[in-house]
Amino acid sequence: MDIKYIDADLLQWNGNKTYLPISERTNYLSLGEGNTPIVELRNIGNLVGGQIHSKMEFMNPTGSFKDRGSAIMISALKDMNVSEIVEDSSGNAGASISAYSARAGIKAHIFAPSTAPKPKLDQIAVYGAQTHLIEGARDDSTKAAILYATSNSIPYASHNLSPFFIEGTKLFAHEIYRDMNGNLPDHIVIPVGNGSLFLGAWKGFSELKKQGHINQIPKLHCIQAQSVMPIVSAASGKKWGSDDVKPTIAGGIAVGSPPRLKQVTRVLKSSTGTSMSVSENEIKKWQLLLANQEGLYIEPTSAAAFAGTEKLIDTKIIQKSDSVLIPITGFGLKDNPPEL
Numbered sequence: 001m002d003i004k005y006i007d008a009d010l011l012q013w014n015g016n017k018t019y020l021p022i023s024e025r026t027n028y029l030s031l032g033e034g035n036t037p038i039v040e041l042r043n044i045g046n047l048v049g050g051q052i053h054s055k056m057e058f059m060n061p062t063g064s065f066k067d068r069g070s071a072i073m074i075s076a077l078k079d080m081n082v083s084e085i086v087e088d089s090s091g092n093a094g095a096s097i098s099a100y101s102a103r104a105g106i107k108a109h110i111f112a113p114s115t116a117p118k119p120k121l122d123q124i125a126v127y128g129a130q131t132h133l134i135e136g137a138r139d140d141s142t143k144a145a146i147l148y149a150t151s152n153s154i155p156y157a158s159h160n161l162s163p164f165f166i167e168g169t170k171l172f173a174h175e176i177y178r179d180m181n182g183n184l185p186d187h188i189v190i191p192v193g194n195g196s197l198f199l200g201a202w203k204g205f206s207e208l209k210k211q212g213h214i215n216q217i218p219k220l221h222c223i224q225a226q227s228v229m230p231i232v233s234a235a236s237g238k239k240w241g242s243d244d245v246k247p248t249i250a251g252g253i254a255v256g257s258p259p260r261l262k263q264v265t266r267v268l269k270s271s272t273g274t275s276m277s278v279s280e281n282e283i284k285k286w287q288l289l290l291a292n293q294e295g296l297y298i299e300p301t302s303a304a305a306f307a308g309t310e311k312l313i314d315t316k317i318i319q320k321s322d323s324v325l326i327p328i329t330g331f332g333l334k335d336n337p338p339e340l
């Protein structure tokens with residue numbers, strides 16, 4: 001397929017150049033995603049003994065970082081005159097893709113686990129997408145979506161497979177470069193299920209390096225829940241199978257067999273990052289700490305990255321003098337409320 005690119009300078013970029021895979025400027029269906037602020041979290045920094053900044057990804061239009069990917073992926077599909085798509089999601093990507101599909105006039109079928117948080121399922125429905133609730137683990141929704149797409153000849157527009165989605169999430173890295181005036185953090189700690197933000201960050205920083213803007217890419221660390229940790233297991237040479245999956249409150253990273261596992265482990269190696277797993281109690285503790293120490297109500301999935309950062313500092317993989325950036329990937333109101 002011949003893909004045309006627009007220059008992202010057209011999207012109000014200052015300075016560095018990147019390109020987005022959309023042939024017509026008018027097909028770019030932005031809802032104002034991206035350009036999220038970076039805020040220093042001094043209280044959390046004092047707690048863990050490090051310099052912590054967060055990029056407020058929950059401030060995207062549907063409340064999660066997924067809007068970065070959806071904006072580009074759905075715009076590219078619109079460019080190709082696609083009118084109906086199938087997607088599977090733990091909730092946030094489904095809500096995001098439903099929103100952008102509504103704007104594009106594309107009919108979306110979203111397959112999600114029947115156990116997904118109600119606010120996310122309501123959000124998918126309110127945008128007008130057709131929700132298909134699937135019993136079982138997160139991966140069962142993927143299987144059901146693929147079967148439905150194939151048997152009905154509808155494009156399977158998986159955000160976990162589409163290269164266009166990563167073209168959107170890469171802007172996360174370009175913004176960090178722009179907003180930190182080139183003084184990149186030493187470490188970026190990301191909650192990873194399928195790796196769409198993790199791989200997007202790598203792509204964005206790699207572009208900046210290729211263009212000579214930066215010499216070194218920050219260490220990209222991958223955090224998973226102990227209940228679902230295929231990437232952590234692969235990175236440490238341990239066996240992992242779908243039978244090992246246990247329930248977790250971090251639904252966004254509950255991906256038992258991520259299709260891009262090899263890519264994620266390659267990026268971990270190249271960026272000299274570490275993968276770390278965290279317990280359910282650690283995730284709960286950090287969700288509450290973010291709220292009562294910094295006034296930030298974040299999803300358990302996002303809290304996992306803070307729990308992981310504490311462990312990376314404790315094990316001296318991150319030194320106390322290092323700078324750390326943690327994306328807050330999803331808004332707390334979208335998930336089940338924590339037990340107080």
Ligand SMILES: Cc1ncc(COP(=O)(O)O)c(C=O)c1O
Nearest residue numbers: 092192193194195196252329330
């Ligand atoms: C809030 C939140 N954070 C992080 C992730 C992980 O994203 P990915 O599966 O692309 O690694 C998700 C995925 O659903 C999410 O909803």
